[in-house]
Each structure stands twice: as structure tokens, then as C-alpha cells.
Amino acid sequence: MTSATGSLFGWFLQLVVAYTVVDIDGVLESDLGQPFAAYLEQCMPQKSAQAILALTIIAGFFMGQGCMIAASRVTFAYARDDCFPLSKYWKQVNKHTHTPVNAVWLNVALGICLLLLILAGPLAVGSLFSIGAIGAFVAFTLPIFIRVFFVGDRFRPGPWNLGVFSVPCGxxxxxxxxxxxxxxxxPSVTGADLTPDLMNWTCLVYGGPMVLITIWWMVSARKWFKGPKVNIEHLMLGRDGTVLDGEGKDRGSDYASSGETVSGKIAAEGLGPGQGR
Structure with missing residues (x-):
């Protein structure tokens, strides 16, 4: 519903912009450096435009906080599996907040360093922003691609799934x-007289690290990384609600006969916050 609602209202917003913009070339070539700000100044009073821009800045700030949370969660997940150097520091869970504080501060530091690229000019920071779309596309689609082309009938659907439409949609x-x-x-501009500032740096900024990571995997990581670490017995709910172990065997009767629940087993193992999978 979030995606559907955002798509619908975003489409209406595009319609409003398309039918109210006064001078498209003026918006794109404005000295303000922000086409949206130039568009607002064309179609409404200055104070109203400034108010909307203020709301946009506030929304952008909170959007950044959401991205920071997601990045910190991913950093902690990889560190928990010892995927990169100094993982022992980034996977630590704070005993007071029960959150991976070190992973959060790592992302804060990296985010600040990346923001300093804005001082190097629009070319540097633009090359960073250019990877946003392709990074999201690849991240969301990789699990779908693996499920469709590699997992096949071994896929265990969750409570909500697309059923027979799952594979075609994938x-x-x-x-x-x-x-x-x-x-x-x-690049968005073609011709014989292209300059670095007209270059689309996505292929280099995103592709370069991906190539290095692939080489690292082939040379080293594949030899020692065996998948996510599970520090409790791997238990899953089967399609009929029975409790299965990692080999797909029914364990429900074992727990029922002993009066032990999954949560009770976790408590008996003494696992604290952030330790269970």
C-alpha cells in the first residue's frame, strides 16, 4: 500500500508540475541550481515557494535518517556474520540500548565524509547521487532473481505471497x-563534444566497487564465508504450521511432548537482545 499510494500521488504531482510550469528551459537553467525551487518561483508567490522548500528540506532530512537506519542495520548484519575487517567492533550490541551503536556511528562518519564531496563541486557529489537508483534496483531484485532462477520448488513462501503469479512477476x-x-x-547528453561534467559516472562509481568485491569474493571470501551464522537451533514454521528444523523434519511433536516452546528454548539458551536470528 505504501508503494501504491506513493506511486499514485507521485503521478498526480507530475501532472501538476507538467501543467503549471511556465518556462521549462528557465527551470533547468536557473541560477538557483535546484529546478524544483525555480519551478516553485515561477508559479507561486515567493513566500509560498519558500515555505514549500522548507517542508521539502525537512522531509529530506528525515528521509536521510531512514536511510541511516537501513544502512546501520545492513552493516550490523554483515558484521554479525564477520563479512569484513573489524567486524567484532561493528557487531557489538550496546548493553543499555540493545542496539548496534558502533554500526550506527560508523555510518554517521561515512555519511559525513560523503557529504563533504559537495565541497568538491557538482560533478563529485552528482556522481555519488547517480548510484541511488541503480543501487536500489539491484538490491531489491537480487533476492527475486535468486528465488526465480536458482531456488525453484525449494522456496518456502511466507504468510503473504503471490502464489502462482510469484514466478511470472519475478x-x-x-x-x-x-x-x-x-x-x-x-549519459543524458550525446554528441562529439562531451565533457567530464556531462558524463554519467554511475558505471564507474557503482561498477568499480562491485568489480573489486567480486574479485575479493573469488580470491578470498568464498574460501571462508559459509553463509549467515545461526546461534540458535534453526527452527522454521512449515506450511501447515508445524515446527521444522534445518533439515525439514517435524519437531512440533518433540516440543509438544516436552512442554517446551521455541521462545522457551531461546530463553533457556540465555540469548540476549540482538543475538537471535
């Missing part, structure tokens, strides 16, 4: 991203 999603990734790497 194929369409994977094909769409396979088409969009090259498009997002193309």
Missing part, C-alpha cells in the same frame, strides 16, 4: 532491471 521484475541498469549508465 521474471518480469528481473527483466525490467536488466533493461534499466544499462539505461541508467548512459
Amino acid at each position: 521474471v518480469i521484475a528481473s527483466a525490467f532491471v536488466a533493461l534499466m541498469v544499462p539505461i541508467l549508465c548512459l
